[in-house]
Amino acid sequence: MGAGHRHQLYRPGTTPVHRLPAQCKLLAVFAFAIVVVATPREAFWAFGLYAVMLAATAAAARVPFSFVARRMVIEIPFVLFAVFIPIIGLGERVTVLGLSLSAEALWAAWNILAKATLGVIASILLAATTEPRMILLGAQRLRLPSLLVQIAMFMLRYMDVIMDEMRRMRVARESRGFEARNLRHIPVIARSAGALFIRSYERGERVHLAMLSRGYSGSMPIVHDMSASARQWLTAGALPLTALAVMGMSLL
């Protein structure tokens, strides 16, 4: 059934990084990303230090390099974008390997690439060490509106159910000799999507009934102890605070 979807991002473990409360890690990653973005792009060494800090975090969490690297494919569209900027950019030109490139755009590309990569790695580490539902509960703890958290929770729970339903509909189509090959087949796919939407919507209503039947009154009961000690906050804060110090030096 839905097996195999889960844990694509999460890597179970019991390291100190895994054990930190989700809200601490969320805030730490967020703060780290802001510091990285605020760092002047000319400070190459600062970005190098940030990368070293992330490597240290990954080592502490026992997340291997290959695990992170494979999940970084999500960044490819940004990389492509960054590669194209210098070619189409305007202004002063420099020649690199026989290509005439815009100097200003080269800086912009580097800026995007370096900062996005650091941000993506930090997020991958967060996801690798925190169960998805704990990330959501952490976000709730950080005052993300409970309704949004609930919606995301249901997405997490029903993703596989809906994927299964989609697969069954595809099998049903193909069993009757249909295979989407060209644009003329789009209406069929669109109708399937519509049917899937209606089925999911009806399921939503049934789930709501099931929730009401067990005393749901608008908010999810919080059954997990999500409290974090000052020490845990400090541990999680080590990453963004060190980054802040590095940024401070780069501004001097």
Added chain:
Amino acid sequence: MKSLEVSQLAYAYPDGTQALFGVDLSIGRGERVALLGPNGAGKTTLVMHLNGILTPGHGTVHVAGVPVVRDRLKEVRQRVGLVFQDPDDQLFMPTVRDDVAFGPANMGVRGEELERVVKEALDRVGMLEAIDRPPHHLSFGQRRRVAVATVLAMEPEILVLDEPSSNLDPAARRELAEILRSLEVTVLMVTHDLPYALELCERSLILSGGVIAADGPTRELLADDGLLAAHRLELPYGFAIPAPPAGGRG
């Protein structure tokens, strides 16, 4: 006091379709009763009245003496444990533990007491070892058993099961029957699986055309071919009602 008392219950859907035309039934504490009826007889509509999801157009419903009315819904929903047909509708939390905890937590149970209630409910359906697993990784039969645990955790007065045997393979069906038989709780089982009703319930009601058309010992109702045929019910091919077991409950 009766676990469930329904009197003169009538209901029409907002589009005007009348589904129930004055249903009367009462179920004593500790009874296991099957509610039989063909598709479209109003079984699900009746079930939705038992915990106040639908409000009667006419008539009343009492659960353990508590009237099902808007101001008392919280009490009523604690007392009526509804197990839906599709366990994917019932199990909406990311893990089995969270799901079983949902009901009692809504009732204000917290901490160690909550953990105890959750474990006990899972133990009663033999699913304790699945406590940390996500529901979608369980087999269909296991999911249905967890669904039963989610309502047992609320310590209900009456367990209402909607088509409990549907989509179960024979082994899962037998396991569920054993679990249901072991529970010391009033059960109302909505089904058109007649052998299952015979196996588990001494008494049956036939809901047909929005009224209770028959009420009596399951064995007698199922032996009456004319009655079954009149209400679009049929025993499976080759099924003969076995002789009653000596001295036990049916």
